[in-house]
Amino acid sequence: MTQEQRVDFLIRWLLDEHKEYQNIVVPSKLPDKRRLLRSLMNVRSPSQVSKDFLNVQDAYLQERLTERGITKVTDLTPVQPGLYLWQGDITTLAVDAIVNAANSGMTGCYIPCHGCIDNAIHTYAGVQLRLECARIMAEQKEAEPTGKAKITKAYQLPCRYVLHTVGPIVGGAVTEADREQLASCYRSCMELAAANDLHSVAFCCISTGEFHFPNALAAEIAIQTVQTWRQQNPDKLEVIFNVFKDSDYAIYKRLLG
Numbered sequence: 646m647t648q649e650q651r652v653d654f655l656i657r658w659l660l661d662e663h664k665e666y667q668n669i670v671v672p673s674k675l676p677d678k679r680r681l682l683r684s685l686m687n688v689r690s691p692s693q694v695s696k697d698f699l700n701v702q703d704a705y706l707q708e709r710l711t712e713r714g715i716t717k718v719t720d721l722t723p724v725q726p727g728l729y730l731w732q733g734d735i736t737t738l739a740v741d742a743i744v745n746a747a748n749s750g751m752t753g754c755y756i757p758c759h760g761c762i763d764n765a766i767h768t769y770a771g772v773q774l775r776l777e778c779a780r781i782m783a784e785q786k787e788a789e790p791t792g793k794a795k796i797t798k799a800y801q802l803p804c805r806y807v808l809h810t811v812g813p814i815v816g817g818a819v820t821e822a823d824r825e826q827l828a829s830c831y832r833s834c835m836e837l838a839a840a841n842d843l844h845s846v847a848f849c850c851i852s853t854g855e856f857h858f859p860n861a862l863a864a865e866i867a868i869q870t871v872q873t874w875r876q877q878n879p880d881k882l883e884v885i886f887n888v889f890k891d892s893d894y895a896i897y898k899r900l901l902g
Contacts, residue, residue: 651705652678658698659685683768684757691752691779694772702771706801710769715739715803718845718883724901727875729885731847732894735762736769739803740885741843742796744834746851747809749788751795752778762849762889766807770800774807792829794837806843808834812852819859824866827852831870839881847885850893864896 646654653671656678660666666685672678694702717739721729735743745766748754753767753775767774777797782789789795794810810833813826830851838846848867852858864886871884886901888894 646701646704648705648708649675649678651701651708652682654701655698655705656682656685658695659689662689680758686768686772687753687757687759687764688755689772689775691772691775693776699771699773703801706769706771710737710801710803713737718885721885724898727880727883728871728901729883730888730894730897730901731885732888732891734765734889735847735849735887736765736802738847738885738887740845740847741804742806742808742834742838742845743799743802743804743847743887744849744851745807745809746849746854746856747789747811749791749811751782751789751809751811761855766802770802770807773800774798778809792826792833794830794833796837796841804847806841808837808846810834810851812856813858815852815857815859819862823858824862827858827863827866828870831867832874835871835874835878835882835884839878843882845883845885847887849887850889853893860893861896864893864900868897868900 656671660669672681715737716733721731724730746762748763754761754764774797781795789811791811791813794808797807797809799805799807810830812830813823815823831848834846850863853860853863875882886897888897
């Protein structure tokens, strides 16, 4: 089965799940088909799928990963002992765990093709990730608290696990509680990683996107929290600060020297 045949199969399967989707016209060009497929996966509720769907989806996502390329920790140069700064797509990073800036519902972003990291991680992990997150939340029976962390499998991502954490939402001036909650996100993820015998973690810029935490201040808190934790827990974790925007790269490069 070619990649386009896989896309066609997955789109048709997802459209057939809902009668209201039957009038959706499938585009003819592959990039447009990929966008439609991502949209359908983004809006899909966490419900079981067939093994046939998963087999095709997994093969499609693995081929997409090969196309996009994989970066390993060994490909990176540390900026400080045990600390790395890397600009790129965190869904292509082969580490023990990547950190997802989640929302309190914890089952991903449902906005089609949204630019947030939560959307990207769920897109390239596959529908199994939303299913696992939904099971966690069903057992928890309440929204995920800010500053804590949960661990899941990574499915079709090149990392081994995903650490999900909910950062503070900033609506005005940053408060001391906002600062502490953001620091708690980093500590919780590192403690959870260490508890699961993981040795490398890649952090995104938690809370700086849709949650509006000021980027420079968030970077200061992230670096200080990570450095303090690693001093208290020597040789436990290698940490990669992952950035996507040039502006964030400049901030972290300045702060890390």
